[in-house]
Amino acid sequence: MPTNHQLRLFNSLGRRTEDFTPAAAITGLYSCGPTVYAFPHLGNMRPYVFADTLRRAFRWKGIGVRHVVNITDVGHAVADTNTGEDKLEVAAARERRSVMDIAAFYTDAYFADIAALNILSADEYPRASGYVEPMIEFAAQLEKDGFTYRLPSGLYFDTAKDPGYGELAQMSTEGQLEAARLEYVAGRRRKTDFALWRAEEPGQRRVLRWDSPWGWGAPGWHLECSVMSMALLGEHFDLHTGGVDHRELHHVNEIAQSQAYLGDGQPWVRYWLHNEFLQLGAEKMAKSAGGAPRLADLSEAGYHPMAYRLFLLGGHYRSQLDFTTAAVDAAQATLRRLIARVQPLRPLPAVETLAQAAAAVAGDPAAQRLLDDLDAAIAADLSTPKILATLQDALREPALTPDGQRAVVAAADALLGLGLATLEPADLEHRRAIGDLNTEERRAIEDLVADRTLARQQRDWTRADQIRAQLDELGVQVTDTSQGPVWQLR
Ligand code: AMP
Ligand code: ZN
Numbered sequence: 492m493p494t495n496h497q498l499r500l501f502n503s504l505g506r507r508t509e510d511f512t513p514a515a516a517i518t519g520l521y522s523c524g525p526t527v528y529a530f531p532h533l534g535n536m537r538p539y540v541f542a543d544t545l546r547r548a549f550r551w552k553g554i555g556v557r558h559v560v561n562i563t564d565v566g567h568a569v570a571d572t573n574t575g576e577d578k579l580e581v582a583a584a585r586e587r588r589s590v591m592d593i594a595a596f597y598t599d600a601y602f603a604d605i606a607a608l609n610i611l612s613a614d615e616y617p618r619a620s621g622y623v624e625p626m627i628e629f630a631a632q633l634e635k636d637g638f639t640y641r642l643p644s645g646l647y648f649d650t651a652k653d654p655g656y657g658e659l660a661q662m663s664t665e666g667q668l669e670a671a672r673l674e675y676v677a678g679r680r681r682k683t684d685f686a687l688w689r690a691e692e693p694g695q696r697r698v699l700r701w702d703s704p705w706g707w708g709a710p711g712w713h714l715e716c717s718v719m720s721m722a723l724l725g726e727h728f729d730l731h732t733g734g735v736d737h738r739e740l741h742h743v744n745e746i747a748q749s750q751a752y753l754g755d756g757q758p759w760v761r762y763w764l765h766n767e768f769l770q771l772g773a774e775k776m777a778k779s780a781g782g783a784p785r786l787a788d789l790s791e792a793g794y795h796p797m798a799y800r801l802f803l804l805g806g807h808y809r810s811q812l813d814f815t816t817a818a819v820d821a822a823q824a825t826l827r828r829l830i831a832r833v834q835p836l837r838p839l840p841a842v843e844t845l846a847q848a849a850a851a852v853a854g855d856p857a858a859q860r861l862l863d864d865l866d867a868a869i870a871a872d873l874s875t876p877k878i879l880a881t882l883q884d885a886l887r888e889p890a891l892t893p894d895g896q897r898a899v900v901a902a903a904d905a906l907l908g909l910g911l912a913t914l915e916p917a918d919l920e921h922r923r924a925i926g927d928l929n930t931e932e933r934r935a936i937e938d939l940v941a942d943r944t945l946a947r948q949q950r951d952w953t954r955a956d957q958i959r960a961q962l963d964e965l966g967v968q969v970t971d972t973s974q975g976p977v978w979q980l981r
Contacts (some may be wrong), residue, residue, distance in 0.1 A: 499871060499872055500545075503934050504659055513729065517555045518692070519557055519725060519728030520724075521723075521724060524560040524562050525830060527581075528579045532783035533567065533786065536736075536765050537769050538732065539608070541764075543609075546609070546611050550905070551844055551906060552943065553846060559614065559615045560620075561719050562601075562617070577697065579699070602786070608797075627701070627703045627704070630688055630715065631704060636893055637941065638750065642678040645954060648744070651684075653750070659743050660738060661737045687713075690708040693903040713745050717745050723904060734765065768812075771813075771814050789819065798823035799822070801825060805874075808873060833900055843905045848898055848901070851901075852899065853895070855891065855898075858885075877965050879907070936962070939965075944975065946958060968981050
């Protein structure tokens with residue numbers, strides 16, 4: 492029997508690898524979600540592939556999870572310190588669309604990428620705009636307990652009241668903390684103090700605005716995550732994830748206000764896990780800077796989304812990765828070879844957990860050994876590179892029985908999520924880019940898409956389906972978004 496290795500995770504709180512033991516029957520997991528004001532770029536998707544690996548590790552170990560990923564559709568200020576304009580409002584003005592349109596459009600874009608990357612759905616995707624009332628109550632409680640002060644620009648959390656402030660960031664002196672926060676806020680006592688409520692100033696009128704004890708305005712971004720996570724996972728829960736940038740500021744502030752709110756002297760959340768960044772050249776890929784490549788750009792250039800997933804999994808989540816064309820090329824080639832080797836083994840057995848996999852390899856010592864390697868790798872702080880190496884071993888190991896080999900491949904993919912049971916070599920062929928179409932071909936496709944929209948408006952589903960089949964034959968995939976249909980070449 493393969494051993495059930497103790498799951499160990501690197502906890503940013505204390506910066507060490509620790510045993511993970513579930514505190515209750517269901518483990519609560521909160522991942523900071525997207526701010527839906529622009530297309531997610533490739534780096535933005537890394538935290539969700541990482542959280543997905545964590546989900547798969549829990550499933551593998553038979554640990555029940557409730558996963559919450561928030562959608563920030565209000566409150567994320569252009570300056571992460573929580574002052575000034577809202578990112579969504581700036582985007583709405585730039586694109587001359589309503590804030591609601593912007594939020595709906597980019598939320599769809601996020602979900603499209605989540606689906607394309609084969610990421611398991613979260614149990615809840617709360618929208619910040621739906622939780623403003625409890626946010627106001629939370630901030631009012633902090634005010635009542637003496638953790639805040641008022642300024643004309645809003646209600647501020649007084650970080651001097653929290654002796655443990657900044658522990659997660661491991662930057663103990665205020666000087667270091669201040670270095671990260673540059674913008675000036677009149678009257679703020681310490682630069683680390685952050686807005687719980689961003690009030691409208693005289694002459695200012697926000698698009699997204701709520702009435703509150705501190706005047707009309709909008710909640711602060713940090714407040715949102717504390718309130719939504721507690722609302723859906725309970726006051727204390729087990730794990731909180733996000734990109735490593737959150738370790739320095741956003742999560743520091745979430746912890747400060749949540750522990751002040753709870754006041755029970757307990758750590759609010761036990762494990763804080765952070766993925767490293769994806770670098771584009773030497774630069775940080777910043778969504779707000781624009782121009783960073785996204786998944787659709789890769790697809791258009793002929794890369795399968797799973798090649799990007801494989802590229803990410805080829806590095807450990809706590810290692811920085813450099814995004815280069817050569818690296819995705821290599822990932823696509825590896826994926827192609829993997830599929831060529833796995834195809835003759837199909838159908839693969841349905842395996843999601845270590846227990847299922849162990850049952851499937853009973854009587855095959857070579858398969859048991861490989862399964863043990865897989866379990867050791869996922870248990871060691873989610874070592875996806877080692878899982879990939881074991882998958883390669885399984886495809887080369889001559890001592891395996893065919894069923895043992897199938898079981899190990901299925902087990903590896905339960906953890907990797909590459910879709911090895913169904914991906915076809917044809918899926919990985921270089922796709923035609925939209926730019927390769929001539930005007931006539933392009934017009935023909937656009938006419939068909941428009942006819943299909945019309946048929947749908949007239950509720951003529953038969954015709955709409957016929958047109959979709961026609962488009963399918965042309966290799967055109969249509970996705971219906973809240974902004975209307977979007978098409979791309981497969
Ligand atoms: P946002 O939608 O901007 O709130 O960011 C979504 C997530 O992406 C957050 O968890 C960020 O920490 C993370 N993130 C942003 N840029 C990168 C990057 N280049 N590499 C990895 N993660 C990133
Ligand atoms: Zn958050």
